Amino acid sequence: MCGVVGIISTHKPVAGELYDSLIHLQHRGQDAGGIMTYNKRFHIKKGTGLVRDIFDEQNMSRLLGKVGIGHTRYPTVGGFSIEEAQPVLTHVPYGIAMAHNGNLVNYSELAEEVEKKDRRHINSSVDIEVILHIFAHALDHPSPKNQSESFFNQICSAVDEVFDRVKGAYSVIGTIMNKGMVVFRDPHGIRPLVKGIRHNKDGSTDHIFASESTMFYSLGFEPNGNVQPGEIIWIEEDGTIHSRITKEKEFTPCVFEYVYFARPDCIQNDVSVYRSRLRMGQNLAKKWKERYPNITPDIVIPAPSTANTAALSFANELNVRYSEGLYKNPFIGRTFIMPGNEERKKSIRYKLVPQELEIRDKNVLVVDDSIVRGNTSREIVRMVREFGAKQVFFISACPPVKFPCYYGVDMPTRGELTAANQSIEEIQRFMGVDILMYQEIEDLKEAVTRRGDHNIDKPCMACLDGKYITGDINEKKMEAMENQRNLERSQIK
Ligand code: SF4
Numbered sequence: 001m002c003g004v005v006g007i008i009s010t011h012k013p014v015a016g017e018l019y020d021s022l023i024h025l026q027h028r029g030q031d032a033g034g035i036m037t038y039n040k041r042f043h044i045k046k047g048t049g050l051v052r053d054i055f056d057e058q059n060m061s062r063l064l065g066k067v068g069i070g071h072t073r074y075p076t077v078g079g080f081s082i083e084e085a086q087p088v089l090t091h092v093p094y095g096i097a098m099a100h101n102g103n104l105v106n107y108s109e110l111a112e113e114v115e116k117k118d119r120r121h122i123n124s125s126v127d128i129e130v131i132l133h134i135f136a137h138a139l140d141h142p143s144p145k146n147q148s149e150s151f152f153n154q155i156c157s158a159v160d161e162v163f164d165r166v167k168g169a170y171s172v173i174g175t176i177m178n179k180g181m182v183v184f185r186d187p188h189g190i191r192p193l194v195k196g197i198r199h200n201k202d203g204s205t206d207h208i209f210a211s212e213s214t215m216f217y218s219l220g221f222e223p224n225g226n227v228q229p230g231e232i233i234w235i236e237e238d239g240t241i242h243s244r245i246t247k248e249k250e251f252t253p254c255v256f257e258y259v260y261f262a263r264p265d266c267i268q269n270d271v272s273v274y275r276s277r278l279r280m281g282q283n284l285a286k287k288w289k290e291r292y293p294n295i296t297p298d299i300v301i302p303a304p305s306t307a308n309t310a311a312l313s314f315a316n317e318l319n320v321r322y323s324e325g326l327y328k329n330p331f332i333g334r335t336f337i338m339p340g341n342e343e344r345k346k347s348i349r350y351k352l353v354p355q356e357l358e359i360r361d362k363n364v365l366v367v368d369d370s371i372v373r374g375n376t377s378r379e380i381v382r383m384v385r386e387f388g389a390k391q392v393f394f395i396s397a398c399p400p401v402k403f404p405c406y407y408g409v410d411m412p413t414r415g416e417l418t419a420a421n422q423s424i425e426e427i428q429r430f431m432g433v434d435i436l437m438y439q440e441i442e443d444l445k446e447a448v449t450r451r452g453d454h455n456i457d458k459p460c461m462a463c464l465d466g467k468y469i470t471g472d473i474n475e476k477k478m479e480a481m482e483n484q485r486n487l488e489r490s491q492i493k
Contacts (some may be wrong), residue, residue: 001028046082169191171192189228194268196208303352330432
């Protein structure tokens with residue numbers, strides 16, 4: 001996952017607001033970040049680590065211009081160096097910068113094509129660079145018919161080239177030097193991209209596009225819906241906006257955004273993340289009562305904080321006390337998105353501190369958002385037992401994660417997924433819990449789609465049911481991508 005944001009203003013510099021936006025998107029990636037603006041020239045600052053550590057007054061003061069994009073990176077493809085940070089840039093044609101959230105399934109084939117056929121140099125291993133070059137090459141080589149078309153039509157043709165060639169998930173924001181901002185989302189709309197608008201006193205409007213709406217309120221933007229699957233938006237520097245949907249397929253946004261990634265205060269695809277998590281807890285409680293009518297825990301504890309909302313409604317439905325029996329140190333990064341398993345394991349006891357008074361001599365039910373590798377959950381159970389719990393029950397708001405994600409979430413190899421290799425009984429023994437219960441797939445889908453004025457056909461659940469939306473994931477492809485991922489992992493250890 002990554003966080004991406006673009007702001008185009010008619011009247012004021014955008015660097016400060018891009019910085020604030022990245023702070024609000026920091027939970028989507030902590031590996032690297034960058035901001036690129038333009039004002040006759042591109043101005044760029046990128047770095048590794050947290051947003052607050054990359055930018056300072058001095059480098060921010062160089063980011064001039066009223067149009068810009070920002071990115072916070074969580075690596076799914078590519079290494080961990082500054083070259084892999086976004087936005088990325090090409091000077092031909094016009095000068096184009098781009099950043100994205102997503103992951104390409106056919107990156108290797110496209111990278112070869114771009115270098116050999118289009119004769120464009122790729123300088124990193126991040127997949128946005130491939131999208132950038134396909135777009136730039138198409139814009140630089142319009143068909144004879146397109147040459148006389150409007151600039152927006154030329155942009156649509158270039159994005160159509162991306163839609164035709166690029167397979168996978170991508171929500172993209174780009175800027176074209178001295179012209180404006182281009183925004184598009186893959187035809188399945190797998191990764192999120194929301195829109196906001198700000199009406200200025202002089203009657204002009206500013207526009208923001210972002211992975212989440214988390215910064216809209218503080219920056220004075222009103223939510224203005226979503227970039228639709230297969231939609232292309234072009235905003236000129238004077239605020240004139242053009243939009244067209246050229247390739248729409250089944251709308252299948254990522255279900256894991258609602259389970260784990262997105263901040264609860266955001267609305268994605270017209271569905272409140274907070275409310276969907278409440279419904280996940282309700283559905284779990286219903287299942288618990290059906291399966292274990294005679295077992296009632298003494299307390300319900302969420303772990304970690306992304307499970308708070310589901311745990312709250314679960315406890316309410318069971319009429320059991322909700323307890324913050326595991327205190328989360330807010331200054332430790334999210335373990336799921338830290339590179340390297342050893343680091344991840346080590347950080348759990350720094351991150352969560354059990355409160356003995358809440359736990360000792362009680363039947364404790366822990367609610368987690370999901371169980372991916374299983375190591376974090378096992379460690380949590382151990383800690384709760386060490387602090388004197390009588391029995392430990394464990395429930396997951398997400399069904400068993402059995403398949404890798406090729407659309408931008410870092411759980412790529414089947415060997416790492418505990419539910420891909422073990423039965424629920426085996427996982428229960430591995431974790432050392434008295435009862436282990438998962439959400440059902442249909443109940444999760446219902447929790448996400450029950451409410452909201454949305455046009456979701458069905459959420460992507462490929463990591464749960466193995467049904468890959470783009471239809472081009474086969475055994476050979478899986479093996480190739482897993483080998484590539486293992487190689488990258490071995491290089492960073
Ligand atoms: Fe999201 Fe899972 Fe689909 Fe990946 S496979 S996009 S994590 S639902």
